[in-house]
Amino acid sequence: MATAAHRLAPELAISEWFNVSEPLSPARLRGRPIFLHTFQLLCPGCVTEAIPQVKRIERLFGQTDLEVIGIHTVFEHHAAMSPTTLKAFLHEYRLTSPVGVDxxxxxxxxxxxxxxxxxxxxxxxxxxxxxxxxxxxxxxVEDDLAVGARIALALAAAPPEDLTVAEDQDQQNCSGGRCSATAPSFEGSRG
Known part of the structure; x- marks a missing residue:
């Protein structure tokens, strides 16, 4: 099931990065759309459906400013899914986009x-x-056409005029040290 949340993306908590020279974060990438995908290398649905879909997304949107980031988020079988094993997995499946270990x-x-x-x-x-x-x-894993349409809409959106984080917490939509943002809704989307 899908949901549209319209809140600022939290920072990533990554212990190790692959396929990138420096750490990535939603804040540093502000101004670019991000497709964040999470997987486990021992997850059958990840290997047979999600990873191939991510590769199709990279192929179709590779000439745009879309940033594709993978997060290896291990919540079971920790010993079997070490960073060393992940490195071999990334090589075997030819995943070249940035991947972080949650x-x-x-x-x-x-x-x-x-x-x-x-x-x-x-x-x-x-x-x-x-x-x-x-x-x-x-x-x-959602239908390729639906995912592609959402990505296309995100790419078509105008960059925000001000990409800086306001220090004045009394600003509109800010309170208690947190700010919220509104985003366009996707009418007719499932969820």
């Missing part, structure tokens, strides 16, 4: 980024707009 937190089976984004499992995806707002959130 940070495990002492005393919790659920990794930090997975918890921050409210993900229910893998595979999951989150589409983040140019303004940093979550446009779409899904658990499972």
């Amino acid at each position: 940070l495990a937190e002492e005393g919790s089976d659920i990794p930090v980024t997975m918890r921050r984004y409210g993900l229910r499992g893998t595979p999951s995806s989150v589409l983040i707009g140019r303004d940093g707002a979550i446009l779409h959130h899904a658990f499972g």
Whole structure:
């Protein structure tokens, strides 16, 4: 089931990055749409459906400013899904987009980024707009046409005029040290 949340994307909590020279974050990428996909290398649906879909997205939108980021979010079988094993998996499946290992937190089976984004499992995806707002959130693999249409709308959106974070917390839509943003709704979307 999919939901459109329209809140600012939380920061990623990553213990190790692959296929990128420096850490990525939604805040640093503001102004560019982001397709965030979460997976586990031992998840059958991730391997047979989600990873091939991500590769199609990369092929179709590779000449745009869409940033595709994978998050290896391990919530079970931790010993079998180490960063070393992930590195071999990325090579075997020819995944070249940035992939981060979701940070495990002492005393919790659920990794930090997975918890921050409210993900229910893998595979999951989150589409983040140019303004940093979550446009779409899904658990499972959705139809390619629907995903592509949402990405196309995110790419067509005008970049926000002001990409800086306001220090004045009394500004409209800000309170208690948090600011919210509105994003365009996708009329007729499922969920």
